[in-house]
Amino acid sequence: MVCKGDDALHGQLTAQMAALKPGQNGLLALDWNNGNRTVLVDQRLTGLLVGQTLHTSQAEIYRALVEATAFGARVILERFKEYGVPVTDVVCCGGIAEKNAVLMQIYADVTGCEMKVSRSPQTCALGSAVAAAVAAGKDRGGHADFPSAMAAMTGLKDVSFKPIPENQRVYDDLYHLYLRLHDSFGGVDKSADFSLLMKNLINIKQRQSKD
Numbered sequence: 001m002v003c004k005g006d007d008a009l010h011g012q013l014t015a016q017m018a019a020l021k022p023g024q025n026g027l028l029a030l031d032w033n034n035g036n037r038t039v040l041v042d043q044r045l046t047g048l049l050v051g052q053t054l055h056t057s058q059a060e061i062y063r064a065l066v067e068a069t070a071f072g073a074r075v076i077l078e079r080f081k082e083y084g085v086p087v088t089d090v091v092c093c094g095g096i097a098e099k100n101a102v103l104m105q106i107y108a109d110v111t112g113c114e115m116k117v118s119r120s121p122q123t124c125a126l127g128s129a130v131a132a133a134v135a136a137g138k139d140r141g142g143h144a145d146f147p148s149a150m151a152a153m154t155g156l157k158d159v160s161f162k163p164i165p166e167n168q169r170v171y172d173d174l175y176h177l178y179l180r181l182h183d184s185f186g187g188v189d190k191s192a193d194f195s196l197l198m199k200n201l202i203n204i205k206q207r208q209s210k211d
Helices: 006-018 058-080 095-099 101-111 125-138 146-151 165-185 197-210
Strands: 028-030 046-048 089-092 114-118 158-160
Touching: 006 058, 006 101, 028 058, 028 165, 046 058, 046 165, 046 197, 058 101, 058 165, 089 101, 095 101, 095 114, 101 114, 101 158, 101 165, 125 146, 165 197
Parallel strands: 089 114
Antiparallel strands: 028 046, 114 158
16 A cells, blocks of 8 residues: 655655765665575575664665665676676666666666666566567568567667766675675574674764765
8 A cells, every 4th residue: 555655755765865875874784574585595584684773764774775685686696607697787677777766876886787777667578579479470470589579679778877886895895794694694604703793884884974
């Protein structure tokens, strides 16, 4: 159920989130509110937020949760690379890709990949149409194969989001802290030491607040 003021609140939170630098919120989250599907494949995992203080704001929490989804995406991309599948850019589709530039930039900065936007907001449906066009064949108004169908029926918008180097450096530090949480609470590493984690987050926050 969507309340009348939800759109206005989300717009406000997004604007406030955009005003924060990477790491300036002093927070780190695991977004496993519905378990983890990839790469841990464990539905009994739950969410986590580290670094809260009496001064933590809604926008700071919102940014931490968005960043957590981006860190989770990076874990998946790193697994692809580990098994020999190179990833240099990502094509995104749908409402968020077209409506939330702040989120898209965070994803680019966290993953180190250029984020591109599909020309069609209904990319999944378009994929079915591409398959149908190939099944029909060129003689019946379709296409002879998938490459020719894709060339004719799909494309990218002119907008894209490229990683910002100074943001990447901060997110690399945060990602290494995130991995320790990910692997420990995910059951991969049972010997992780979190004794300095909160203080490391404070150090990053103070550094980003000064710059």
